[in-house]
Amino acid sequence: GENVEQHPSTLSVQEGDSAVIKCTYSDSASNYFPWYKQELGKGPQLIIDIRSNVGEKKDQRIAVTLNKTAKHFSLHITETQPEDSAVYFCAAFIYGGSQGNLIFGKGTKLSVKP
């Protein structure tokens, strides 16, 4: 079936460094790619999303890039801070059935060391 692969599963960086998380998807018709941040004991929160008609989107220290040809998209966090430590999930909207589905990657646990 359709799936979303996310790498790495864990990532440790020093405060101030950049962090990059990569995802690949299988359905070439996918057109919506959100990223969620989940802090311990809480539900995921949307941090940024991108649609297939653009190649890059930025929001302050966070950016997402999309390569439709290669079917992969990436989350970039610059100038990381300890409060960026969390689990990050990518997702891709997959067509199929009556409503389609949002397929999530398995998550990346980011640790930012002060």
Place this chain on the structure above:
Amino acid sequence: DGGITQSPKYLFRKEGQNVTLSCEQNLNHDAMYWYRQDPGQGLRLIYYSQIVNDFQKGDIAEGYSVSREKKESFPLTVTSAQKNPTAFYLCASSIGGFGDSPLHFGNGTRLTVT
């Protein structure tokens, strides 16, 4: 504040008992969802509902049931037929469908069945 309320935060049940998890939203969203989260597995869709009195099975619906009698409420029942019910359960809502608008998540209910 608008949002999604899941209760209780922690729930303990004996094997063989049915249990109902509550999810209420005051965002006036039409669509609501239930996800299951297991360590290292990402989020998997159990059921979703696009409008009142209508709901669809997700990827792992076996052993679960839902109802959508009111726009604000989407309770999930974990039945005794669910073979591995211990998990973190997340409820979400959105204005539109999967590919149209972002999901807003509650803070989850951690169910432990012994």
